[in-house]
Amino acid sequence: MRLFHLEWKKINKRPYLYAALGMAAFSLFVAMLFMLMPKEEMELSQIDPVWGNITTLVSCVTFAEFAVFGAVLNARTVLEDYIGKQVLLLFSYPIRREELIRTKMAITWGLTAGGALVTNLAAMLAAAVVSFIFRPLETGFGVNEALAVLLYSAGMAVMAGNIALISLWFGFWKSSVVTEIVSSLIIIIPLANMLSASLFSSGLQGYLFLLAAVGATLAVSAVITMKIIHRVKNMEVK
Amino acid sequence: MIEVKRITKQYGNTTVLEECSLTVEKGEIYALVGVNGAGKTTLQKLAAGFLEPTSGRVYVHGMPAWENKEEIQRYLGSLIEVPVFYEHLTAEENLNLHLEYMGVQADVGKILGTVGLEGIGSKPVSAFSLGMRQRLAIARALLHRPEILILDEPFNGLDPVAADEMKRVLMKSAGDGMTILISSHILGDIAQMADTVGIIAGGKIQKEFSMKEYREKEAGEFEREVLQIMKGGTI
Numbered sequence: 001m002r003l004f005h006l007e008w009k010k011i012n013k014r015p016y017l018y019a020a021l022g023m024a025a026f027s028l029f030v031a032m033l034f035m036l037m038p039k040e041e042m043e044l045s046q047i048d049p050v051w052g053n054i055t056t057l058v059s060c061v062t063f064a065e066f067a068v069f070g071a072v073l074n075a076r077t078v079l080e081d082y083i084g085k086q087v088l089l090l091f092s093y094p095i096r097r098e099e100l101i102r103t104k105m106a107i108t109w110g111l112t113a114g115g116a117l118v119t120n121l122a123a124m125l126a127a128a129v130v131s132f133i134f135r136p137l138e139t140g141f142g143v144n145e146a147l148a149v150l151l152y153s154a155g156m157a158v159m160a161g162n163i164a165l166i167s168l169w170f171g172f173w174k175s176s177v178v179t180e181i182v183s184s185l186i187i188i189i190p191l192a193n194m195l196s197a198s199l200f201s202s203g204l205q206g207y208l209f210l211l212a213a214v215g216a217t218l219a220v221s222a223v224i225t226m227k228i229i230h231r232v233k234n235m236e237v238k
Numbered sequence: 239m240i241e242v243k244r245i246t247k248q249y250g251n252t253t254v255l256e257e258c259s260l261t262v263e264k265g266e267i268y269a270l271v272g273v274n275g276a277g278k279t280t281l282q283k284l285a286a287g288f289l290e291p292t293s294g295r296v297y298v299h300g301m302p303a304w305e306n307k308e309e310i311q312r313y314l315g316s317l318i319e320v321p322v323f324y325e326h327l328t329a330e331e332n333l334n335l336h337l338e339y340m341g342v343q344a345d346v347g348k349i350l351g352t353v354g355l356e357g358i359g360s361k362p363v364s365a366f367s368l369g370m371r372q373r374l375a376i377a378r379a380l381l382h383r384p385e386i387l388i389l390d391e392p393f394n395g396l397d398p399v400a401a402d403e404m405k406r407v408l409m410k411s412a413g414d415g416m417t418i419l420i421s422s423h424i425l426g427d428i429a430q431m432a433d434t435v436g437i438i439a440g441g442k443i444q445k446e447f448s449m450k451e452y453r454e455k456e457a458g459e460f461e462r463e464v465l466q467i468m469k470g471g472t473i
Contacts, residue, residue, distance in 0.1 A: 009336065085320055091311075093339040094310075
């Protein structure tokens with residue numbers, strides 16, 4: 001816990017807070033846009049104005065936003081520490097290197113997934129409140145819809161954190177912040193598209209696909225985490 | 239306190255150090271002198287546990303440095319290459335953070351005063367000049383009262399008054415039992431403060447001077463001999 005506290009202190013949180021608020025506003029905007037869009041426009045977009053579709057859309061947007069956010073956070077608070085001269089400072093502490101890098105990655109994963117979860121829930125809650133007042137959709141926001149929001153929010157939050165970790169590996173591999181951020185975009189764009197296309201299918205199939213996606217990213221990020229820890233453990237300061 | 243035993247360090251096909259050996263006793267100030275690229279910083283990084291030797295061993299406080307790279311940091315204070323800080327934090331915050339990582343307590347205000355930075359501890363490090371950063375880095379290296387200090391050209395960017403103050407601080411620390419491995423290009427400073435000077439060239443310690451002898455000799459003789467060896471000649 002002491003190490004968490006120390007690493008937390010080092011992070012300049014203000015810019016990330018502003019970024020997260022901006023992304024939350026955008027997710028909210030997407031939710032409102034599709035909820036309040038005129039029926040004729042919705043027919044043109046070929047997206048039925050039902051809660052399932054809005055939940056899927058907003059969740060995918062939140063996932064994409066926060067996966068990039070997580071990649072940038074990892075680049076600035078983890079990668080830069082190890083590829084720049086800051087590593088001279090990090091390695092001068094009598095703390096096991098594996099413990100230190102694990103703590104850093106846990107913090108960034110937590111901030112990314114936590115931010116995505118809170119943002120998605122807040123955006124959908126706001127949409128639910130608006131729907132109670134203005135009733136723009138044919139169906140109301142009930143228990144099933146709330147459960148779907150919870151599951152999608154949790155799933156997307158975990159995936160955002162995992163994708164941020166996976167892109168961190170690319171950054172370490174090439175010792176480059178730019179590589180990390182570009183690799184996150186290369187992973188996120190097709191993945192977000194695939195997710196949004198697949199999750200628009202109804203009910204159980206959508207949930208199963210989400211579960212499979214979460215499982216796959218968890219497995220890959222677990223392997224990646226071990227590789228990063230191993231790399232840092234044996235790192236030389238050249 | 240520091241024993242370098244036949245260290246070789248290669249990067250690919252480039253040999254930076256070859257069968258290099260030296261010993262720094264407790265309370266001694268050992269100065270490394272050499273041309274740019276001679277291997278001074280590499281040797282210091284090996285001693286600090288930041289590099290793995292290709293062959294040979296470095297012992298710090300009786301422990302192999304690379305195999306105990308985290309443990310030896312308890313006994314070490316270092317300033318290697320450039321001074322690095324958390325730029326958005328103040329000087330005091332940087333030092334307090336360092337203490338928390340080291341798991342010790344110390345008077346941050348006092349150490350800032352020792353290095354001539356009293357009164358500016360609440361300024362963010364991003365506003366510091368090079369000389370101020372250098373002094374702050376020395377303060378951080380000394381802060382947790384290490385037994386061994388490894389300093390890579392610590393007088394860079396310091397004006398003559400500040401450099402003189404830092405020399406006194408380091409000599410006092412050595413007098414209190416601290417072991418210091420220092421590298422510098424400023425032969426005058428080295429001549430004043432070091433107990434032993436090792437000239438590193440061709441990846442090896444070519445010659446070691448005991449400064450006790452040279453302080454009794456003619457002024458400038460030490461510098462002349464060092465320059466001759468560094469240029470590839472013999473005395």
